[in-house]
Amino acid sequence: MATATKKKTVKRATAAKRKAPGNSVAAKQAPARQKAVARKTPRKSVIKTAAQSPMVVRANAALTKLQTAVAEERQALADARKKVEKHRRQLGKDASAAQKRAVKAASKANEKSAAKLKALRVKAEQAGVRARQFADEAKLKAKEIAVREQLAARDAELALKAEADKARELARHAANWMKKRAAANKKKVAALEKRLTRQLRDDRRKLKARAKAAEKKADKRLKQLQDKAAAAKRKVAPGPVGTSGVEVAATAQVKPKTKTKTRAKTKAQAKTKAKTKTTAKRGRKPKLQSATK
DSSP states (O other), X not given: OHHHHHHHHHHHHHHHHHHOGGGSHHHHHHXXXXXXXXXXXXXXXXXXXXXXXXXXXXXXXXXXXXXXXXXXXXXXXXXXXXXXXXHHHHOOTTOOHHHHHHHHHHHXXXXXXXXXXXXXXXXXXXXXXXXXXXXXXXXXXXXXXXXXXXXXXXXXXXXXXXXXXXXXXXXXXXXXXXHHHHHHHHHHHHHHHHHHHHHHHHHHHHXXXXXXXXXXXXXHHHHHHHHHHHHXXXXXXXXXXTOOXXXXXXXXXXXXXXXXXXHHHHHHHHHHHHHHHHHHHHTSOXXXXXXXX
């Protein structure tokens, strides 16, 4: 009967604990935890990761078990105190030895229950400290993981941005380089054009000079042929008195030779003079062939 009463009392105490959590250690520590969370404002993912840590789960389970034991022992202590009070009220001046032993046993049970309750409270407090410590460590570890992930994401983002900036800077540098290179190429082409134009002008002048010299040479050759024809005519025609046809022919043949020799000498001298004049004007040595340039 006493065992059944004790079980009913324990059930009532457990139900009362569930309805009014203010008597438990966790209920007293809950507002402080909520304030800390509101002060630190951690991320939801960090809190969720910390709550799912195996160490935190085991520590919370041990704390809950100790809190339940403390509630049960508190109820048992209350029952023991009631029993002691009841036996003391029944104890009078003419109390029997059995009644005295019952009071003494109830007092010992009360003291034992009080000591056990005190030990359980100490254990529950230590378990609560460990649970909070594990929770804080799990939160810190989750924060460290979140920070590493954030740093990695930022690093990847900055790397992508650096690649984009690099492509943009390379494109800008390439455009500037192409402008400078185009200007340099234009200058080179202009210099080459100037040099080739000068060479063409010189070749044109040389060609004109050669054509003029060839024309003069042709005129001289034509004149020589005309002189030869006139000499031949004089050879055929009757000469003056005292000269035979053979003598006239001999004189006709000798005279043109001397004339051609003198003409060749004068022509060579004129060529050398012309060359020296042109070289003196240009200030450089005469070039034999324009194509060798």
